[in-house]
Amino acid sequence: MIIGVDCGCLGIKDKYQQTGVWRFAVEILSSLTHKDKKNQYLLYSFEKIPPEILGIFGQHVKNLVLKPKKFWLSGRLSAEFLIRKPDLFLGLSQALPFYHPYPSIVFVHDLAFEKYPQAYGNSYKRLSRQTKFAVKHANKIVAVSNATKGDLVKLYGVAENKIEVIYHGVGNNFQPKEGQKTRKPTILFVGTLKPVKNIKKLVAAFKNFNRKMKNNYQLVLAGTNELKIPSDEEVKVVGFVDDKDLPSIYSAAEIFLSPALSEGFGLPIAEAMACGLPVVTSDIPSSHEIAGSAALYADPDNINDISEKLYLLATDRKLAKKLGQEGIKRAKMFTWEKSAEKLLGIINQYA
Numbered sequence: 001m002i003i004g005v006d007c008g009c010l011g012i013k014d015k016y017q018q019t020g021v022w023r024f025a026v027e028i029l030s031s032l033t034h035k036d037k038k039n040q041y042l043l044y045s046f047e048k049i050p051p052e053i054l055g056i057f058g059q060h061v062k063n064l065v066l067k068p069k070k071f072w073l074s075g076r077l078s079a080e081f082l083i084r085k086p087d088l089f090l091g092l093s094q095a096l097p098f099y100h101p102y103p104s105i106v107f108v109h110d111l112a113f114e115k116y117p118q119a120y121g122n123s124y125k126r127l128s129r130q131t132k133f134a135v136k137h138a139n140k141i142v143a144v145s146n147a148t149k150g151d152l153v154k155l156y157g158v159a160e161n162k163i164e165v166i167y168h169g170v171g172n173n174f175q176p177k178e179g180q181k182t183r184k185p186t187i188l189f190v191g192t193l194k195p196v197k198n199i200k201k202l203v204a205a206f207k208n209f210n211r212k213m214k215n216n217y218q219l220v221l222a223g224t225n226e227l228k229i230p231s232d233e234e235v236k237v238v239g240f241v242d243d244k245d246l247p248s249i250y251s252a253a254e255i256f257l258s259p260a261l262s263e264g265f266g267l268p269i270a271e272a273m274a275c276g277l278p279v280v281t282s283d284i285p286s287s288h289e290i291a292g293s294a295a296l297y298a299d300p301d302n303i304n305d306i307s308e309k310l311y312l313l314a315t316d317r318k319l320a321k322k323l324g325q326e327g328i329k330r331a332k333m334f335t336w337e338k339s340a341e342k343l344l345g346i347i348n349q350y351a
Contacts, residue, residue, distance in 0.1 A: 001039045001351060004086030006093050008072055011047030025092045031340035033058030042086055046072045074098045088350050096134040103350050106138035110264030111151040112196045119195035140346055142166050144265040147286035166343055168265045169336030176276035177251035187219045188253035190268040194226045197260045198300050205306035210234055212311055222249055250275035255313050259300040266290050270334050273327030278320040280309045294327035
């Protein structure tokens with residue numbers, strides 16, 4: 001079979017935008033194309049995929065560059081499929097072209113924009129329209145967690161038997177690194193600094209906690225700073241961090257904090273656990289699904305609850321050590337190899 005893949009995100013050259021779906025696409029395609037020895041993969045993009053990225057994929061892969069970028073998904077890809085169509089299409093970016101004369105498998109990463117539309121501003125209508133179209137017309141939907149599957153059923157009325165759950169994976173490079181601790185104990189957040197991540201309450205909760213700790217801690221925010229959060233004496237905004245440096249960033253911290261309002265999977269939570277960090281995260285279904293008993297849970301709307309959970313971990317080192325050890329074991333559930341194997345099983349149903 002020829003499997004067409006929406007890889008528009010892999011043509012992005014700005015490293016500060018190489019997060020989220022970009023990172024997911026690289027990881028899942030790398031594992032999938034090495035595991036699948038019989039199918040051909042045609043990767044559609046609006047810019048040439050860099051050779052260093054193509055080089056980590058399997059041998060049966062070709063990049064087809066389709067321009068222009070404007071109206072690429074709705075117009076340019078649709079035009080391509082009027083002439084040549086694949087046997088199967090993978091929509092990695094929660095979207096489908098307007099014209100899609102083939103069976104299709106679409107990934108849905110999150111529906112946070114439906115729950116918190118005010119946090120997405122002008123992007124909300126596009127995200128909602130694009131996702132509703134994709135889930136309506138896809139032959140199979142892949143949700144990245146059971147929580148996301150539940151949202152699809154509840155918010156969009158999708159039939160449960162149309163949805164499969166495939167978790168994200170944690171790279172093998174995410175593991176504890178000895179001797180990495182910072183001079184001043186660090187509370188760490190990793191992810192894009194945007195409203196749905198609850199950054200302002202995260203910062204406020206940390207400052208409450210730090211007053212109890214006599215200002216002995218620092219908060220490090222690692223990720224693209226969409227909210228323009230400023231650094232100060234307590235809060236250090238380090239911006240985008242390259243994937244290869246993330247294990248060291250995690251290992252240098254004392255506690256990982258992520259009180260997001262909504263998550264699809266929450267990959268940084270799993271990566272933090274893999275690096276042995278005790279976690280404080282939101283008391284929401286997806287966080288429980290990923291972290292299990294390896295985290296403390298707080299109401300994301302309650303600043304005092306978040307700060308109290310931080311204080312508990314900072315002052316009970318036995319508990320912190322226990323959660324860190326449980327997290328390392330828990331994170332082993334999530335591998336890109338398992339993700340690719342399950343996806344290939346779905347693909348083979350269309351052979």
